[in-house]
Amino acid sequence: MSIDSEPAGSGHAGQGNRPLLLIVDDQPSNIQVLFDIFKDDCEVYMALSGEAAFKFLEQRTPDLILLDIVMPNVGGFAVCQRLKESARTAEIPVIFVTSNSDPEEEARGLVAGAVDFIVKPFHATVVKARVNTQLTVKRQADQLRAMAMVDGLTGVANRRRFDAVLEIEWRRAAREGAELAVIMIDVDFFKRYNDRFGHLAGDNCLQQVAGALQQRLDRSSDLLARYGGEEFACVLPATGLDGALICGNALEQRVRALALPHPDSEAAPVVTVSIGVAVGRPSEGGSAAALLASADTQLYCAKQSGRARVCGQQFSAQRPGVDVVDAPAN
Numbered sequence: 001m002s003i004d005s006e007p008a009g010s011g012h013a014g015q016g017n018r019p020l021l022l023i024v025d026d027q028p029s030n031i032q033v034l035f036d037i038f039k040d041d042c043e044v045y046m047a048l049s050g051e052a053a054f055k056f057l058e059q060r061t062p063d064l065i066l067l068d069i070v071m072p073n074v075g076g077f078a079v080c081q082r083l084k085e086s087a088r089t090a091e092i093p094v095i096f097v098t099s100n101s102d103p104e105e106e107a108r109g110l111v112a113g114a115v116d117f118i119v120k121p122f123h124a125t126v127v128k129a130r131v132n133t134q135l136t137v138k139r140q141a142d143q144l145r146a147m148a149m150v151d152g153l154t155g156v157a158n159r160r161r162f163d164a165v166l167e168i169e170w171r172r173a174a175r176e177g178a179e180l181a182v183i184m185i186d187v188d189f190f191k192r193y194n195d196r197f198g199h200l201a202g203d204n205c206l207q208q209v210a211g212a213l214q215q216r217l218d219r220s221s222d223l224l225a226r227y228g229g230e231e232f233a234c235v236l237p238a239t240g241l242d243g244a245l246i247c248g249n250a251l252e253q254r255v256r257a258l259a260l261p262h263p264d265s266e267a268a269p270v271v272t273v274s275i276g277v278a279v280g281r282p283s284e285g286g287s288a289a290a291l292l293a294s295a296d297t298q299l300y301c302a303k304q305s306g307r308a309r310v311c312g313q314q315f316s317a318q319r320p321g322v323d324v325v326d327a328p329a330n
């Protein structure tokens with residue numbers, strides 16, 4: 001997966017629970033035969049050429065492609081190779097359908113990245129079984145890809161996903177000349193919470209905190225991630241310092257409003273968070289890592305000044321560490 005592209009979506013791309021199948025063949029009669037086999041189980045789309053297939057792929061991401069080898073202009077092998085070269089389409093399984101039963105042809109198809117090779121004339125039941133096998137493999141791979149980006153305990157994004165999204169958003173903001181905000185969040189005196197109530201209660205606390213934070217981040221472009229132990233982090237595209245501080249304060253209040261008793265906290269009788277905010281304009285220089293470090297410095301500042309509060313800073317690549325703003329916690 002290239003860093004500049006969104007990862008492939010999880011689960012089926014088709015409507016409802018039906019997998020989305022794309023049939024590419026220059027002969028409408030061939031398409032009709034396959035359509036009749038799959039029309040009840042799949043959402044079936046057809047393309048009469050490689051070019052038409054790529055046009056379709058700009059709009060939708062099928063779960064599987066049945067691909068004819070011999071077509072005018074762009075042949076099946078070329079289509080398959082191009083699919084495998086793009087991060088957006090590389091994960092889509094391709095099955096070649098051909099009337100040529102030459103083993104060398106089959107080998108060439110597999111080398112091009114196909115998962116299977118079906119020779120015409122074929123048996124409907126066999127084709128169905130082979131396609132279903134590959135759809136199952138695809139579904140499992142999608143689940144694994146999704147799991148690899150999600151924090152198992154809280155269900156929010158994990159650090160790996162956060163790092164990837166921060167890089168993508170940094171570059172996007174650099175291109176567009178927009179601002180980018182990063183928020184670091186740390187649960188106050190969490191070790192003491194664990195020590196008093198046990199790790200199960202600690203896990204439950206983190207789940208509730210994650211839920212409260214997620215509720216406040218209502219823009220689809222905002223990302224909340226569990227950054228480590230009791231630390232969370234957010235990326236807020238197109239957000240200036242004022243907006244990011246308002247968001248940070250709202251997040252602080254959401255967690256406080258959970259009213260989870262924390263008798264050993266020196267900050268409040270309930271579970272609270274300390275928050276560091278940094279906002280930069282990537283087109284003016286710097287790096288995603290430096291912006292993140294700046295938010296981390298602000299988090300440290302919030303902790304040093306009594307916790308359960310928000311500290312924020314306009315990050316500048318030229319003058320790192322200036323313009324500290326102490327935002328009122330309430």
Ligand SMILES: [Mg+2]
Pocket residue numbers: 025026027068069070071
């Ligand atoms: Mg053909």
